[in-house]
Amino acid sequence: xxxxxxxxxxxxxxxxxxxxxxxxxxxxxxxxxxxxxxxxxxxxxxxxxxxxxxxxxxxxxxxxxxxxxxxxxxxxxxxxxxxxxxxxxxxxxxxxxxxxxxxxxxxxxxxxxxxxxxxxxxxxxxxxxxxxxxxxxxxxxxxxxxxxxxxxxxxxxxxxxxxxxxxxxxxxxxxxxxxxxxxxxxxxxxxxxxxxxxxxxxxxxxxxxxxxxxxxxxxxxxxxxxxxxxxxxxxxxxxxxxxxxxxxxxxxxxxxxxxxxxxxxxxxxxxxxxxxxxxxxxxxxxxxxxxx
Numbered sequence: 001x002x003x004x005x006x007x008x009x010x011x012x013x014x015x016x017x018x019x020x021x022x023x024x025x026x027x028x029x030x031x032x033x034x035x036x037x038x039x040x041x042x043x044x045x046x047x048x049x050x051x052x053x054x055x056x057x058x059x060x061x062x063x064x065x066x067x068x069x070x071x072x073x074x075x076x077x078x079x080x081x082x083x084x085x086x087x088x089x090x091x092x093x094x095x096x097x098x099x100x101x102x103x104x105x106x107x108x109x110x111x112x113x114x115x116x117x118x119x120x121x122x123x124x125x126x127x128x129x130x131x132x133x134x135x136x137x138x139x140x141x142x143x144x145x146x147x148x149x150x151x152x153x154x155x156x157x158x159x160x161x162x163x164x165x166x167x168x169x170x171x172x173x174x175x176x177x178x179x180x181x182x183x184x185x186x187x188x189x190x191x192x193x194x195x196x197x198x199x200x201x202x203x204x205x206x207x208x209x210x211x212x213x214x215x216x217x218x219x220x221x222x223x224x225x226x227x228x229x230x231x232x233x234x235x236x237x238x239x240x241x242x243x244x245x246x247x248x249x250x251x252x253x254x255x256x257x258x259x260x261x262x263x264x265x266x267x268x269x270x271x272x273x274x275x276x277x278x279x280x281x282x283x284x285x286x287x288x289x290x291x292x
Contacts, residue, residue, distance in 0.1 A: 187282075
């Protein structure tokens with residue numbers, strides 16, 4: 001058990017070794033905690049306003065060609081994870097960080113969870129409130145404040161995007177009830193797929209993504225903040241052909257391939273989905289440690 005005086009950030013990731021450059025951002029590996037990260041020179045507000053504007057959700061490439069098209073996929077994703085969590089915890093109060101328009105959160109509420117979302121993009125937050133009747137706060141999680149305590153916090157495809165990772169994990173620990181859980185879905189930078197593609201791996205896309213985790217490194221970083229991994233899995237993930245084509249178009253250096261991906265994504269086939277094998281994807285559930 002942790003003593004309160006020991007509960008503080010252990011590593012500031014200041015001793016990083018530069019590995020490579022992507023999108024003009026230097027990517028480092030911390031020599032102490034082995035975390036991989038990119039540094040941002042802009043302040044929090046500028047970074048969020050420039051990175052997560054409406055173009056991120058509708059402009060394609062490293063973002064989404066049209067986030068709203070994934071509505072049913074993401075609602076079902078929420079239900080999928082709710083069924084996993086219901087084996088570990090009774091339904092209660094859930095906080096969805098980086099909730100976007102609230103589709104994943106909607107899946108949880110349809111499975112009898114009482115949901116709250118946090119989303120920095122104004123258009124997405126307003127959609128969730130007006131169209132889905134969800135309680136979504138329009139702010140960054142770094143600036144989010146609440147007197148409530150939550151049974152569960154979910155971070156679906158968001159842990160790599162945080163501006164201040166340590167602040168986020170400290171705050172998550174504070175907002176969790178004793179024995180509360182955090183569900184994380186993320187990409188595995190040590191997977192065979194990531195190693196095969198190297199610097200061209202799809203998830204190396206700063207400034208929208210600033211952190212990259214392996215199975216071991218994510219456990220280490222969360223452990224520093226009083227959060228212990230208790231369950232692990234690799235999910236099957238549905239992707240729309242339009243979304244996948246947009247990602248490939250953004251990563252491709254060939255003009256011919258860019259045009260082909262663009263045509264595919266905007267064709268009638270773009271409306272269909274396919275099952276993405278979880279070779280470089282994982283989920284993990286963390287439990288809040290109690291102080292002595």
